Amino acid sequence: MHSLHQLLLSALATLAVGLKPGDEEITGQIPLGDPKVDGIKLPWEQQNDNTNNPFPDLELEDEYSLPPSWQGPSHCVGEYCLFSNPTFGTDGIAMVTTPQSAWISVNFRPVADKTVESTAYSVAPIPGKGLGIVANRLIKKGEIIMQRTPAVMIHSKPHVELQPEVREKVYEAMINALSETAREKFLAQYGDTVRDKIDNNAFRMFVGDDQHEHESHLGSFPEIARINHDCRPNLHYRLTNITHTTVAVRDIPAGEELTISYIYGQASKKTRTKELQDWGFNCSCSQCTLSGFETAASDARVREIKRLEKEIEDKMTKGGKEIKPEMAGKLVQLYLDERLHAYLAPTYTRAALIYSMFGNEEKARELATEAVGALTREYGAHAKDIPSMRQLAENPKGHWSWGIKVVSEEPKKKWKLGGKKQNATETVKGK
Numbered sequence: 412m413h414s415l416h417q418l419l420l421s422a423l424a425t426l427a428v429g430l431k432p433g434d435e436e437i438t439g440q441i442p443l444g445d446p447k448v449d450g451i452k453l454p455w456e457q458q459n460d461n462t463n464n465p466f467p468d469l470e471l472e473d474e475y476s477l478p479p480s481w482q483g484p485s486h487c488v489g490e491y492c493l494f495s496n497p498t499f500g501t502d503g504i505a506m507v508t509t510p511q512s513a514w515i516s517v518n519f520r521p522v523a524d525k526t527v528e529s530t531a532y533s534v535a536p537i538p539g540k541g542l543g544i545v546a547n548r549l550i551k552k553g554e555i556i557m558q559r560t561p562a563v564m565i566h567s568k569p570h571v572e573l574q575p576e577v578r579e580k581v582y583e584a585m586i587n588a589l590s591e592t593a594r595e596k597f598l599a600q601y602g603d604t605v606r607d608k609i610d611n612n613a614f615r616m617f618v619g620d621d622q623h624e625h626e627s628h629l630g631s632f633p634e635i636a637r638i639n640h641d642c643r644p645n646l647h648y649r650l651t652n653i654t655h656t657t658v659a660v661r662d663i664p665a666g667e668e669l670t671i672s673y674i675y676g677q678a679s680k681k682t683r684t685k686e687l688q689d690w691g692f693n694c695s696c697s698q699c700t701l702s703g704f705e706t707a708a709s710d711a712r713v714r715e716i717k718r719l720e721k722e723i724e725d726k727m728t729k730g731g732k733e734i735k736p737e738m739a740g741k742l743v744q745l746y747l748d749e750r751l752h753a754y755l756a757p758t759y760t761r762a763a764l765i766y767s768m769f770g771n772e773e774k775a776r777e778l779a780t781e782a783v784g785a786l787t788r789e790y791g792a793h794a795k796d797i798p799s800m801r802q803l804a805e806n807p808k809g810h811w812s813w814g815i816k817v818v819s820e821e822p823k824k825k826w827k828l829g830g831k832k833q834n835a836t837e838t839v840k841g842k
Contacts, residue, residue: 475510477517484510486584488577491569495588500560500654503590507581508566508628512618516564519652524792526555532669534637539695541601543639543668550663553788556646557657561630562593564616564653565609570629578606596633612636616650630655641670642683642698647753647789658788660752670696676751677717679710698750712749716742723761734816736774739765743778756785760796763803768816772807779804 477483477494484492494513497503506513530547531554537543550556563585573581582605586594602608609629619626632655638646648657648671657671674686680699687694701709719742726734739762746758763778779800786794803810 475514477514481513481517482588483513486581488569488573488581491566493581493584493588495585497588497590497593502562502593502596504561504564504593505585505588506564507569507585508564508618512566512626512628515618516653519654522558522651522654522656524555524558524656526558532556537639537668540639542637543670544637546663546665546667546669548665550659550669552659552661553784554659555656556659556669557635557655559632559635559655560653561616561632561655562589562597563609563631565613565629567615567627567629570606570609579604582606593633597631600631600633600636614650614655616653618653638669638671640673640687640692640694641668641696642672642674642676642694643696643750644670644672644676644753646671649789649791651791656791660755660788672753676754677713679713680706681710709749712745716745716749716751719745723765734765736762736766736769736771739778740774753789756782756789756794756796759785760800763800764812767803767807767810767812768814770814770816775807775810775813776804779807 480498481494481496483494486493490509491507492510492513493505493507495503495505496517499517506516508516527550531550532544532546534542535545537545565585569578569581586597586605589597597608600608600612602611609631612633613629613631614635616628616630617626618628630650630653635648635655635657638657645659645661645663645667646657646669647660648655650656657669663669673690673692674683676683678686680701684694684699698709719738723734723738723742726732743755743758743762746755759778759782763775763782766778767775782800783797783804786797786800799810803812807813
């Protein structure tokens with residue numbers, strides 16, 4: 412039997428996302444801008460017999476040795492080297508990173524879910540946006556659109572800190588190490604230089620046990636870079652190890668543009684606009700072009716979402732006193748009204764648990780079923796809360812959360828009328 416404290420903490424537990432073999436991470440597409448790199452240089456590790464070679468090769472320790480199909484380490488600057496394999500993943504890969512991060516990446520388990528047929532979408536001109544991707548048929552909620560490994564993956568530190576002339580030589584070698592297919596796709600991306608293409612199109616990734624800057628990488632997925640931004644996207648993306656997956660979060664009719672969000676959507680228009688403009692990006696999506704009245708209503712819903720989430724969390728961490736299932740139901744409806752379809756998993760999960768705690772079988776089943784679908788879309792089939800939500804959907808009364816907040820209304824009424832304090836007891840029902 413779980414303690415009440417454990418149950419309440421479990422009800423609000425967030426999904427842990429790391430990026431080590433087998434784990435997942437939700438990331439954003441982050442243009443880096445123009446860092447100040449003048450005068451900054453990483454230490455060179457030159458050996459006596461390499462005095463004329465600014466990029467000495469590095470001998471790998473046995474624990475970080477790569478399979479024979481991999482080339483590298485080469486073109487090393489300090490601890491950062493070029494590693495490549497023209498047959499790895501989607502179209503091959505070239506990495507500028509540390510030997511340890513290269514070894515971790517090579518040993519990630521492959522991800523190969525069933526995706527839609529390639530004819531389900533196509534590249535097409537989008538008014539005001541250039542090229543984008545459009546659905547050629549009805550795409551159903553939950554269908555996987557693309558699943559790709561990066562063509563290029565670069566450690567964030569050398570990308571920012573290397574002197575321009577050094578970085579240019581390393582990147583030239585990196586592009587030459589790509590397969591012909593990967594090279595063509597990478598060079599077709601927006602941007603004048605290799606660095607521009609990375610800044611404008613890369614997704615931030617973490618390779619290692621924790622999300623620290625020393626494990627931060629930039630991954631370039633050229634085909635996914637064609638997907639434009641929308642503050643209310645119809646696709647959600649996730650990174651499983653180093654595999655990028657895009658999933659439909661609602662039904663998408665034929666002819667509609669496929670979109671992802673470059674930022675976290677639960678923000679006011681002013682906040683979203685500033686965040687995107689800081690990256691030199693002016694958003695013209697349907698959410699950002701609402702009328703003044705509609706924008707005010709949307710911002711009010713976002714504020715209410717944040718207020719209600721905090722209120723629920725505060726009440727739950729204080730033992731669940733004064734919590735009501737209607738609060739969770741209202742939060743779900745606010746997310747739906749605000750078209751936040753890409754962020755529903757924690758909301759459905761929380762609501763399902765709260766309704767179960769109050770013994771509402773119908774709502775617990777309904778919301779747990781929705782939670783399973785949202786968790787799968789947003790975090791993948793191995794999301795840690797899926798088994799619990801599946802059990803709740805199939806057998807609410809057998810779930811650990813069932814009825815722990817049920818109060819006998821009849822004794823409560825007698826206490827109110829007759830003042831008999833002994834009748835004001837909370838009845839906790841177990842399985």
